[in-house]
Every structure is written in C-alpha cells, then in structure tokens.
Amino acid sequence: MLEVVAGIIASSDGKILIAQRGKGMGFEGKWEFPGGKVKDGEEFRSALKREIMEELELDINVGEQVYQWTYEYDFGPINFTAYSANVVGGILNTVEHMDAKWVRPVELGDYDMVPADIELAGILKGGSYEL
Numbered sequence: 001m002l003e004v005v006a007g008i009i010a011s012s013d014g015k016i017l018i019a020q021r022g023k024g025m026g027f028e029g030k031w032e033f034p035g036g037k038v039k040d041g042e043e044f045r046s047a048l049k050r051e052i053m054e055e056l057e058l059d060i061n062v063g064e065q066v067y068q069w070t071y072e073y074d075f076g077p078i079n080f081t082a083y084s085a086n087v088v089g090g091i092l093n094t095v096e097h098m099d100a101k102w103v104r105p106v107e108l109g110d111y112d113m114v115p116a117d118i119e120l121a122g123i124l125k126g127g128s129y130e131l
Contacts, residue, residue, distance in 0.1 A: 001070075005048040006035035006082040006117070008066050008124070009058075015102035016124065017087075018111060019056065022097050029098065031111040033082060033120065044081055052085070055096045059089035067123065071116035082120060 009017040019034045021027050036051035038044055045062040052060050063084035070079050094100050103111070108121040 002076070002078045003038040003044070004035060004078055004080050005038055005044050005051065006033040006080055006120070007048050007052055007060060007062070007085040008033060008082055008120075009052070009060060009085045009087060011087075011102055015104055016108070017056075017092075017100060017102055018108070018113075019094065019097040020099040020101075021114065022094075025096070027114045029112070030114045032114045032117050034097075034100070035082075045083060048083055048085065053090070055094075056100060057090050057093040057095060058087050060085040061088045067120055069116075069119060071119075073116070078116065080116060080120075 007017070017034060018031045020029060020031050034052055034056060035048055036055065038047040048062050049060055052058050063086070065081060066084050067082045068080065070077050092100060105124045105127065108125045113121050
C-alpha cells in the first residue's frame, strides 16, 4: 500500500497551511494538506520534512501524529498519516503547487480539497483537533 504523509502546519495565530495542486498533477487545482509519498525505508516524519522542503522550501519541525486514515482511490488504497508541524525556517515558495494559503480551520470548507483530505478538513474545521 502506498504510504503518504501530510502536514498540519500551523502558524502562531492558529492558521493552517494548505496548498493548491499544480498544473499536470493529479487533481490539478484542488487544495490539499502539503506532504507526499514516503520512500521505501524512510521514516514518516523525515519524509514529511523532506517533502515540505522540496515542494514549499520550508523547514518544519514535525510534531505528533494527528490522524491516520486510508482512502480508496479508483487506482487503489492509499494510507495517509498526518502530523502537526510548524515552520522553523525558509521562505514559502510554491515550487510544485499553484498557490499556498494560511487559512483558519473554519475556512477549510471554502476550498475544493482533494478527495482524500476532505475527511481531515472536516475534523479540523469542526474544532475536534486543538492546534
């Protein structure tokens, strides 16, 4: 099963970073919690740090696991693991994404999220998770 990590990257004022998938990517134009695929033998937190640096040029501190879920796409299931995180360095640059925004959790419903992230967006929007 494909393993994917996602970051619930929070700012000091309680906003969450979401990114808009880039041109040519699956689900182009939809919003997601940034992250990506875990390489064989790679530790999940290290994978998240690597992916955020590659895609957004941000250095993050990865915290606790927030949520884990499996989503069944038409091409097969993907196991997602989300971690809390905060930015400790770098300047936000959308290398692979069209855009990135800091949004309040209650605003997550205003964005067209990738199918796999809708469940977690609903949990965060509903306040079930303390940032």
